[in-house]
Amino acid sequence: MTTTAIGVKTRIAEVLNISADRVSEETNLKDLVSDSFLLVEMAIELQEDFQVRFSQEDLKVVHTVQDLIALIEINLSSK
Amino acid sequence: MPISDNHHYILSYYRTGEITGALFFGRLAKIMRPGPIQMDMTKHFADEAAHAYYWTEAIRRLGREPLKLRDSYQDQYNEAIGIPVNVMETLAVTQVFERRVINAYARHERAPNLDPVVKETITKIMEDEKWHIYWIKNALTGLESEYGKDHIEETIKRYWLADKEVYANTMQEHEERIDEIMKGKG
Numbered sequence: 198m199t200t201t202a203i204g205v206k207t208r209i210a211e212v213l214n215i216s217a218d219r220v221s222e223e224t225n226l227k228d229l230v231s232d233s234f235l236l237v238e239m240a241i242e243l244q245e246d247f248q249v250r251f252s253q254e255d256l257k258v259v260h261t262v263q264d265l266i267a268l269i270e271i272n273l274s275s276k
Numbered sequence: 277m278p279i280s281d282n283h284h285y286i287l288s289y290y291r292t293g294e295i296t297g298a299l300f301f302g303r304l305a306k307i308m309r310p311g312p313i314q315m316d317m318t319k320h321f322a323d324e325a326a327h328a329y330y331w332t333e334a335i336r337r338l339g340r341e342p343l344k345l346r347d348s349y350q351d352q353y354n355e356a357i358g359i360p361v362n363v364m365e366t367l368a369v370t371q372v373f374e375r376r377v378i379n380a381y382a383r384h385e386r387a388p389n390l391d392p393v394v395k396e397t398i399t400k401i402m403e404d405e406k407w408h409i410y411w412i413k414n415a416l417t418g419l420e421s422e423y424g425k426d427h428i429e430e431t432i433k434r435y436w437l438a439d440k441e442v443y444a445n446t447m448q449e450h451e452e453r454i455d456e457i458m459k460g461k462g
């Protein structure tokens with residue numbers, strides 16, 4: 198697992214206030230958040246932590262934690 | 277003189293809208309990093325909460341109790357545009373929302389035979405609403421170097437179109453009531 202992957206999973210767990218072992222690569226993000234605003238919060242936190250930026254459009258294809266990790270890694274590698 | 281059913285409904289709707297705004301901006305204020313945007317968003321949230329109180333008080337002064345309404349426009353709006361995922365997008369949504377609000381109040385303020393309590397409340401709220409538009413515009417300008425001017429403009433335009441469509445679909449009854457008020461039949 199990459200350091201980005203570990204970082205993303207840890208941050209998701211923190212923002213959502215859940216235990217880290219509930220967050221695996223295959224986990225569907227919708228299963229983790231009880232209300233859509235938490236997704237906003239999570240997205241903003243991750244962008245600030247990893248110094249990347251994504252839009253609503255980018256998130257349309259993101260369903261699982263792995264998709265989110267990939268999006269952040271692509272963003273980081275294109276910097 | 278107690279207010280008409282139309283006014284009762286519309287003022288109750290304003291109250292509900294202000295509460296929805298306060299809750300949304302309050303949550304944004306809570307997740308933002310320290311800085312000028314956090315500061316202004318916190319003030320903005322406090323203003324909207326105060327507006328909800330002004331309408332609650334105004335309705336009671338006019339001899340009625342606020343109606344408990346569902347905000348179907350807001351519900352469908354969220355559905356239509358999806359959730360904003362970065363600071364620029366949240367400000368763009370806010371700008372569209374604020375423009376809608378300020379236009380509605382400006383129109384209502386021109387209604388003939390407007391009850392002084394309603395007029396006073398709109399005038400008081402409008403002062404804050406002008407500042408809301410102003411600070412968001414400035415904040416978005418400040419984000420141009422980071423997000424690109426064109427991209428910001430496209431985002432606002434996309435939200436504005438969604439807003440127009442949702443409004444047309446959900447606010448027919450509301451519009452009919454406002455039309456009556458604008459004819460002075462309030």
Ligand SMILES: [Fe+2]
Pocket residue numbers: 294297323324327377401405
């Ligand atoms: Fe307001």
Ligand SMILES: [Fe+2]
Pocket residue numbers: 297324374377404405408
């Ligand atoms: Fe406002």
